[in-house]
Amino acid sequence: MYQGTNASSGIGIGTAVIVEEAELVIKREAVVDAEAEVKRFQDALEQTMKDTEALAADLATRVGEKEAEIMQGHLMLLMDPMLTGEIENTIKNEVICSEYAVEQVCTMYADVFAAMEDELMQQRATDMRDIKTRIQQVLMGVSSVDISALPAGSILVAKDLTPSMTAGINPAHVAGIVTELGGKTSHSAILARALEIPAVVAVKDFMSLVKNGDQVILDGSEGLVFVNPDEKTAAEYQEKRDCLLKEKKELEQYIGKPTVTSDGVSIELVANIGKPEDVEKVLQYDGEGVGLFRTEFLFMDRTAMPTEEEQFEAYKEVAEKLAGKPVIIRTLDIGGDKEIPYMGLKKDENPFLGYRAIRLCLDRKEDIYRPQLRALLRASAYGNIKIMIPMVTCIDELREAKALIAEIKAELDREGIEYNRDIQVGIMVETAAASLMADVFAKEADFFSIGTNDLTQYTMSVDRGNDKISYLYSTFNPAVLRSIKHIIACGREAGIMVGMCGEAASDPMMIPLLLAFGLNEFSMSASAILRARKLITGYSTSELQAVADKAMSFATAKEVEEYMKSFVG
Numbered sequence: 001m002y003q004g005t006n007a008s009s010g011i012g013i014g015t016a017v018i019v020e021e022a023e024l025v026i027k028r029e030a031v032v033d034a035e036a037e038v039k040r041f042q043d044a045l046e047q048t049m050k051d052t053e054a055l056a057a058d059l060a061t062r063v064g065e066k067e068a069e070i071m072q073g074h075l076m077l078l079m080d081p082m083l084t085g086e087i088e089n090t091i092k093n094e095v096i097c098s099e100y101a102v103e104q105v106c107t108m109y110a111d112v113f114a115a116m117e118d119e120l121m122q123q124r125a126t127d128m129r130d131i132k133t134r135i136q137q138v139l140m141g142v143s144s145v146d147i148s149a150l151p152a153g154s155i156l157v158a159k160d161l162t163p164s165m166t167a168g169i170n171p172a173h174v175a176g177i178v179t180e181l182g183g184k185t186s187h188s189a190i191l192a193r194a195l196e197i198p199a200v201v202a203v204k205d206f207m208s209l210v211k212n213g214d215q216v217i218l219d220g221s222e223g224l225v226f227v228n229p230d231e232k233t234a235a236e237y238q239e240k241r242d243c244l245l246k247e248k249k250e251l252e253q254y255i256g257k258p259t260v261t262s263d264g265v266s267i268e269l270v271a272n273i274g275k276p277e278d279v280e281k282v283l284q285y286d287g288e289g290v291g292l293f294r295t296e297f298l299f300m301d302r303t304a305m306p307t308e309e310e311q312f313e314a315y316k317e318v319a320e321k322l323a324g325k326p327v328i329i330r331t332l333d334i335g336g337d338k339e340i341p342y343m344g345l346k347k348d349e350n351p352f353l354g355y356r357a358i359r360l361c362l363d364r365k366e367d368i369y370r371p372q373l374r375a376l377l378r379a380s381a382y383g384n385i386k387i388m389i390p391m392v393t394c395i396d397e398l399r400e401a402k403a404l405i406a407e408i409k410a411e412l413d414r415e416g417i418e419y420n421r422d423i424q425v426g427i428m429v430e431t432a433a434a435s436l437m438a439d440v441f442a443k444e445a446d447f448f449s450i451g452t453n454d455l456t457q458y459t460m461s462v463d464r465g466n467d468k469i470s471y472l473y474s475t476f477n478p479a480v481l482r483s484i485k486h487i488i489a490c491g492r493e494a495g496i497m498v499g500m501c502g503e504a505a506s507d508p509m510m511i512p513l514l515l516a517f518g519l520n521e522f523s524m525s526a527s528a529i530l531r532a533r534k535l536i537t538g539y540s541t542s543e544l545q546a547v548a549d550k551a552m553s554f555a556t557a558k559e560v561e562e563y564m565k566s567f568v569g
C-alpha cells in the first residue's frame with residue numbers, strides 16, 4: 001500500500017497504463033538562414049495555438065468553461081510577445097535552431113516561476129514547461145501521447161500529468177489517476193475533480209513501483225494506492241466501490257424532494273461553495289441555496305487582490321444562477337491557516353488566535369473590506385444574497401461592520417446604484433465568546449451560522465490541524481455540544497434563523513442531535529446533500545428529543561459517539 005495526497009475522491013479499480021512522454025533530445029544546432037528559422041518557429045507556434053484552442057473548446061463543452069480557462073491560460077502564454085520575441089531574438093542573435101531557442105527561453109522562465117513561493121507561480125512553471133514541450137513536438141513532428149484513446153478501465157499512471165494531457169482524458173475510459181508529483185491544487189487535480197475521476201497524486205517514486213498491466217486500486221478520498229492487491233483487499237475495495245456507486249444511484253430519487261422531517265418540520269438544505277463554478281454541483285445535487293460561500297478562494301491563486309468589479313461579477317453570477325434561492329456570502333476569512341502571499345501579512349505567533357477574518361477586515365477597511373462589501377451590496381440587486389461575518393468575538397465587531405454597510409448603502413444611494421435595502425447581515429458563531437454571548441448577538445444579527453470547524457477548535461483549545469492532539473478535536477465533546485445547543489436555543493428564542501456550515505452539519509451521527517436542538521439550516525459540500533436529505537426526511541424531531549437528552553447526559557465525547565453510533569446503526 002502506498003500513501004499519496006488525496007486529489008479527487010472515489011475508488012478507482014483497473015489496469016495500470018503508464019503514460020510517459022517520449023524524451024525529446026534537444027541539441028544546440030547552428031542554422032544557415034536565421035530568418036527562415038524564425039519563420040519555422042512562427043509556423044510551429046501557430047500550429048500549437050490552433051491545437052490549444054481546439055483543446056480549450058473541447059474542454060469547454062465536455063467539462064466546463066472554468067476548466068477550459070486553464071488552456072486559455074496556455075494560449076495567453078503562447079501569445080505573449082515578450083516570450084515569443086525573446087525566442088525569435090535568440091534564434092537570430094545566436095543563429096541556432098528553434099528547438100534549442102525554445103528550450104533555453106522557456107526553461108529560463110519556468111525556473112524563475114518555480115523558484116517563487118507562491119503556488120500560482122509554481123503552476124505557471126508547469127504551464128511554461130507544458131507549452132515548451134508542445135512547441136518542440138510540433139517542430140520535431142513528434143506527436144504527444146494520445147490519452148483519449150486509452151482502453152476502458154485504465155488507471156492512468158504518470159510522473160506528472162500536464163494540464164493538456166489531463167484535458168484530453170475520456171472519463172468513460174479512465175478509472176483513476178495516480179501521479180508521482182503534483183498537489184491537491186495543481187491544475188491536473190482540479191481537472192480530475194471536475195471530471196469526477198478518482199485521483200491520488202504525490203505518491204513517492206510510484207513510477208518505479210508499477211508497470212503496465214499491473215492491477216491498481218486507488219482510494220481518492222484517503223490518498224491510498226495498492227498495486228496487485230491480494231484477494232482480500234481487492235474484494236474489500238470492489239465492495240466499497242459498488243456501495244458508493246449504488247448509494248449514488250439510490251440517492252438520485254431525493255432530487256426534487258422537499259427536506260421535511262416526518263413530523264413536518266421544514267429544513268433548509270444548502271451547500272458550501274468556494275467559487276462561482278461550484279454552483280453547477282449545487283444545482284446538480286439539488287441544493288436549496290448556498291449556506292456558505294468562502295470568498296477567500298476568490299483571493300487565492302492570484303498575484304493581486306480581486307477588484308470590486310471582479311468580486312461583483314462573481315457574487316452576481318452565483319446569485320443569478322441560484323435564481324432567488326438564498327446565497328449566504330461570507331466576507332473574507334484569511335489569516336489562520338489561510339495565507340495570501342500578496343497581502344504581505346506577517347506570520348502570527350498564534351495564527352488561529354491572531355490577525356484573522358473580521359479583525360483583519362476592520363483594520364483594512366479601505367483596501368479590503370469596503371470594496372468587498374460594495375461588491376456584495378451591488379450584487380444583492382441580482383438575487384437573494386445575505387452577508388455573513390466570520391470569527392466574530394465581540395458585538396462591537398458586528399456593529400462596526402454594520403455601520404460600514406450602512407455607510408456604503410448611503411454611498412450607493414447617492415450614486416443611484418441598485419441594491420437590496422433589506423439585505424440580511426448575520427454572523428458565523430464559531431468562537432467561544434460568540435457562543436457565550438449568543439443571546440446578545442441574536443438581537444443584532446439577522447441570522448446565525450454555526451462554524452463547528454472553528455467552534456470545536458476554540459472551545460477545546462485544540463489546533464484543528466495538529467495531528468498530535470486530534471483526539472481532542474471532536475464535535476461530540478459534551479462541551480461543544482452544549483455550546484451548539486445553547487447557540488441554537490438563543491437564536492430560536494430571538495426568532496432568527498440558525499444554520500450550521502461546519503463539517504458537523506453533514507455528519508450522519510450529528511444530524512439527529514441538530515434536528516432535536518432545532519437547527520433550521522444545514523450547509524455542506526454539494527455531494528453530501530442528497531444523503532442528508534434522505535436522513536432528515538426519515539426522522540421525527542419530536543421523537544429525537546429523548547435521543548438528544550440521552551446524548552447530553554454523557555460526560556465524554558467517546559460515550560456520546562458510541563451512543564450515537566448505536567442509535568444511527
Ligand code: PEP
Nearest residue numbers: 430451452453454501502
Ligand atoms: C467553520 O469554522 O466551521 C467554517 C465553516 O469555516 P472555515 O472552515 O472556513 O473556517
Ligand code: MG
Nearest residue numbers: 430451453454
Ligand atoms: Mg471558520
